[in-house]
Each structure stands twice: as C-alpha cells, then as structure tokens.
Amino acid sequence: GQQVMQIPQYQHVQEGEDFTTYCNSSTTLSNIQWYKQRPGGHPVFLIQLVKSGEVKKQKRLTFQFGEAKKNSSLHITATQTTDVGTYFCRSGGGADGLTFGKGTHLIIQP
Amino acid sequence: DGGITQSPKYLFRKEGQNVTLSCEQNLNHDAMYWYRQDPGQGLRLIYYSQIVNDFQKGDIAEGYSVSREKKESFPLTVTSAQKNPTAFYLCASQDQALYQPQHFGDGTRLSIL
Numbered sequence: 001g002q003q004v005m006q007i008p009q010y011q012h013v014q015e016g017e018d019f020t021t022y023c024n025s026s027t028t029l030s031n032i033q034w035y036k037q038r039p040g041g042h043p044v045f046l047i048q049l050v051k052s053g054e055v056k057k058q059k060r061l062t063f064q065f066g067e068a069k070k071n072s073s074l075h076i077t078a079t080q081t082t083d084v085g086t087y088f089c090r091s092g093g094g095a096d097g098l099t100f101g102k103g104t105h106l107i108i109q110p
Numbered sequence: 111d112g113g114i115t116q117s118p119k120y121l122f123r124k125e126g127q128n129v130t131l132s133c134e135q136n137l138n139h140d141a142m143y144w145y146r147q148d149p150g151q152g153l154r155l156i157y158y159s160q161i162v163n164d165f166q167k168g169d170i171a172e173g174y175s176v177s178r179e180k181k182e183s184f185p186l187t188v189t190s191a192q193k194n195p196t197a198f199y200l201c202a203s204q205d206q207a208l209y210q211p212q213h214f215g216d217g218t219r220l221s222i223l
Contacts (some may be wrong), residue, residue: 102152
C-alpha cells in the first residue's frame with residue numbers, strides 16, 4: 001500500500017520554541033489523521049484533514065493539508081513540557097486504506 | 111464509559127510458551143486491530159479484523175494468531191514461533207466506515223523471562 005514518510009524522526013527543542021513535523025507522500029492522499037502518543041501511553045487521535053489546503057487549529061497546534069494533498073504538517077507554537085511525546089500521521093495505504101507513519105519524537109528541554 | 115480494555119498490562123513469557131493478550135471493546139466498532147511497537151519505533155500492524163469471524167494478516171503476522179468470535183473481543187496469541195516477542199502490544203478499534211479514527215487500548219507490555 002501507499003507509504004507516508006514522516007520527518008524528522010527526532011526533534012529536540014527548548015521549552016517555548018516552536019516544533020513542526022511533516023508527513024509526505026509521493027501519491028495523492030485521500031485524507032490524513034494525526035495522533036499523539038505520550039511516553040508510556042497509547043496513541044490518541046488529534047484531528048483529521050480531508051480537503052486540499054485545509055488548515056485546522058487546536059489551541060497551540062496547527063494542522064495543515066497541502067494543496068496537492070501529498071503532504072501535511074503539524075506545527076506546535078511555544079512548546080510546553082506537556083507536548084512531549086511521539087506524533088504520528090496516518091494516511092495512504094493499509095488495511096482500510098490508511099497506515100501510520102513512523103512518528104516524530106518530540107523531546108523538550110526545560 | 112465506552113472504550114477499549116487490554117489485559118494484562120504486563121505479561122511475562124517463558125521460552126516455548128504461548129501467551130494470549132486480551133482486547134475487549136464496548137464502542138460497537140466492527141473493525142479491530144493489533145499493533146506491535148518496539149522501543150522508540152512506530153506501529154506495525156500484526157492482524158486486523160473488519161467483521162466477526164473474519165481476520166486478515168498485517169505486515170508482521172508470523173508467530174502470532176488471532177480469533178474474532180465476538181464483535182467485542184479480539185484476542186492475540188503470541189506463539190512460541192515468535193522468537194522476539196518482547197514489545198508493547200496495542201489493540202485498536204474503528205468504526206467500519208472508511209477512514210475513521212482509531213481508538214486504542216492502554217497496551218500490554220510483553221517480556222521474555
């Protein structure tokens with residue numbers, strides 16, 4: 001099935017700095033979902049994007065779907081220690097048409 | 111309170127032993143999934159089931175088996191054929207409608223004694 005490439009694999013930031021993770025595909029995506037997994041926890045659904053160029057916000061988090069629907073980004077403004085975790089995108093191929101990216105680990109230094 | 115319950119939280123396996131991980135959901139979801147997660151890694155699909163009495167292999171099914179006799183339950187057996195079973199196992203469920211979000215249980219950590 002289709003694969004989504006997620007970058008970077010790891011990101012270290014100072015508390016208060018911004019953070020962005022990207023999910024890229026060589027083919028057009030039907031939609032994209034974003035999940036967050038806290039250390040020791042399980043993935044939790046954050047949001048789904050379906051429209052070309054769509055932008056959605058959740059407090060300090062901004063989610064964007066590219067115009068060509070081949071990429072997506074998750075941007076966190078002014079990171080806090082509670083943002084620590086791994087952020088996964090889910091899209092492209094797979095059992096129901098969707099598969100998880102390998103995730104971006106966000107590490108925040110106080 | 112609707113959700114997914116995985117048990118046990120921690121499990122230890124002896125060499126040559128089969129162990130079964132439980133996953134129960136009361137969300138009335140048709141589809142259920144099992145993932146394996148190794149430290150610092152992503153989610154790899156083991157098996158999935160989109161309807162009762164039917165299931166499909168995922169990307170890493172070797173050494174694992176499942177059953178889906180009831181809509182609410184999707185147990186995973188880690189057999190002795192799985193030579194490197196130490197991992198975090200996550201169960202998820204999803205409404206059957208296409209492209210729905212997945213809901214996860216708290217996971218089971220399996221270790222070798």
